[in-house]
Amino acid sequence: MSFTGAMSACAMALxxxxxxxxxxxxxxxxxxxxxxxxxxxxxxxxARDLHDTLLQSTEGLILKVYTxxxxxxxxxxxxxxxxxxxxxxxxxxxxxxxxxxxxxxxxQLRPELSQALAALGxxxxxxxxxxxxxxxxxxxxxxxxxxxxxxxxxAREAINNAFKHAAAEHIEAVVTYASSALTVRICDDGRGVPxxxxxxxxxxxxxxxxxxxRADELHAELLIDTDAGRGTTVSLTVRTSIAYxxxxxxxxxxxxx
Amino acid sequence: MTSKPISVLTVDDHPVFREGVAxxxxxxxxxxxxxxxxxAAEALSLFRQHRPDVVLMxxxxxxxSGIEATARICQEFPGAKVIMLTTFKGDVQALGALKAxxxxxxxxxxxxxxxxxxxRMVHRxxxxxxxxxxxxLAMHAADExxxxxxxxxxxxxxxxxxxxxxxxxxxxTEETVKTHxxxxxxKLKANDRTHAVLIGMKRGxxxxx
Numbered sequence: 166m167s168f169t170g171a172m173s174a175c176a177m178a179l180x181x182x183x184x185x186x187x188x189x190x191x192x193x194x195x196x197x198x199x200x201x202x203x204x205x206x207x208x209x210x211x212a213r214d215l216h217d218t219l220l221q222s223t224e225g226l227i228l229k230v231y232t233x234x235x236x237x238x239x240x241x242x243x244x245x246x247x248x249x250x251x252x253x254x255x256x257x258x259x260x261x262x263x264x265x266x267x268x269x270x271x272x273q274l275r276p277e278l279s280q281a282l283a284a285l286g287x288x289x290x291x292x293x294x295x296x297x298x299x300x301x302x303x304x305x306x307x308x309x310x311x312x313x314x315x316x317x318x319x320a321r322e323a324i325n326n327a328f329k330h331a332a333a334e335h336i337e338a339v340v341t342y343a344s345s346a347l348t349v350r351i352c353d354d355g356r357g358v359p360x361x362x363x364x365x366x367x368x369x370x371x372x373x374x375x376x377x378x379r380a381d382e383l384h385a386e387l388l389i390d391t392d393a394g395r396g397t398t399v400s401l402t403v404r405t406s407i408a409y410x411x412x413x414x415x416x417x418x419x420x421x422x
Numbered sequence: 423m424t425s426k427p428i429s430v431l432t433v434d435d436h437p438v439f440r441e442g443v444a445x446x447x448x449x450x451x452x453x454x455x456x457x458x459x460x461x462a463a464e465a466l467s468l469f470r471q472h473r474p475d476v477v478l479m480x481x482x483x484x485x486x487s488g489i490e491a492t493a494r495i496c497q498e499f500p501g502a503k504v505i506m507l508t509t510f511k512g513d514v515q516a517l518g519a520l521k522a523x524x525x526x527x528x529x530x531x532x533x534x535x536x537x538x539x540x541x542r543m544v545h546r547x548x549x550x551x552x553x554x555x556x557x558x559l560a561m562h563a564a565d566e567x568x569x570x571x572x573x574x575x576x577x578x579x580x581x582x583x584x585x586x587x588x589x590x591x592x593x594x595t596e597e598t599v600k601t602h603x604x605x606x607x608x609k610l611k612a613n614d615r616t617h618a619v620l621i622g623m624k625r626g627x628x629x630x631x
Binding site for chain 1: 434436437438439440441442443445446448449482509530531533534616
């Protein structure tokens with residue numbers, strides 16, 4: 166075989182390899198999309214269901230207990246006890262309703278990610294001394310719904326952990342829209358997790374497991390960097406072919422760009 | 423009290439909720455539940471049969487909306503007094519209920535405090551609208567109302583449709599869709615499409631119940 170012949174065979178092989186790789190990526194991302202959409206529909210159905218059945222019935226149950234309490238004489242300690250319990254039940258029902266509403270709004274709207282994280286941080290920092298900022302880098306690109314949801318959930322878990330356990334002064338979320346990948350980094354200047362504790366805890370806590378599972382779902386890389394006194398940084402990298410939506414419907418384009 | 427108790431028809435497809443309402447009203451000697459309906463159709467036929475003084479109507483029923491059921495009852499019996507019960511305080515839904523002929527609009531989680539008194543007020547011929555709902559109504563009283571087409575467009579935007587997709591679905595041109603979207607943004611005082619959808623959900627233009 167001549168030199169040029171070998172070269173062209175090589176080029177063909179490379180081309181074929183490239184094509185196969187491309188095909189595989191498309192396959193993975195379309196599979197991901199289908200699975201995700203099915204899951205969203207399911208989540209929506211459950212939220213609707215819970216609202217329509219469980220919450221309405223709970224409201225009825227509250228009325229029944231309230232009535233029973235009202236039938237007891239004024240000043241009866243049992244009456245007071247039941248009345249207080251009814252108030253608590255009412256608060257729980259309200260909280261449940263708001264959560265369900267939030268669930269559906271999130272799955273239906275998906276604002277630009279750093280904005281969504283900023284809103285979350287604002288909410289969590291309300292009663293604490295910890296400050297929170299969310300930063301956006303690069304030109305905003307529309308994310309696929311699967312990416313948005315999984316990334317938001319992972320970031321939320323990381324931010325929640327930082328607020329709850331880190332005793333941090335400052336927590337920062339950085340969303341970077343690069344052409345090579347989407348990266349989200351959550352860092353805090355808190356007490357961090359000592360190496361020993363880290364290594365010893367094989368099964369981790371559930372939150373971390375779920376974060377890993379979600380990251381795997383996106384074929385994404387999740388890194389957690391922490392040590393005693395050094396704070397914690399959680400970074401998540403999702404590759405371009407999975408993260409970005411090449412042709413997003415206009416309604417889903419980020420609103421700030 | 424010597425006068426006849428106020429007769430009430432409850433319409434709700436959740437049996438436990440109906441039981442709760444019945445329990446609360448059982449504390450009131452001057453109010454009596456005469457019938458319970460689970461669907462809009464049943465509500466109409468039970469109304470014909472019992473002619474209750476007051477109807478307590480869930481806004482969402484398995485065979486249609488409580489607003490439509492109210493409109494049908496009020497068309498056939500112009501003196502009917504319906505109180506709408508809902509879990510959601512968007513002004514657009516409240517307005518719809520009042521336009522259909524409802525005399526009251528209550529939230530399900532305030533039934534405990536407000537129901538009995540509301541039944542009496544409406545029975546006397548006074549309208550009863552919760553302050554928080556009244557406030558929502560007042561805030562948007564001067565707003566321009568969305569047309570049916572604009573609501574359809576907003577609903578499609580909420581479902582993630584592009585202008586092109588909406589145009590195809592509604593059988594109009596993309597230009598017309600753009601005009602509708604612009605008009606929706608203006609009427610709702612929204613900054614962009616996402617904001618418009620959020621406002622639509624909050625005000626009960628889009629169904630999020």
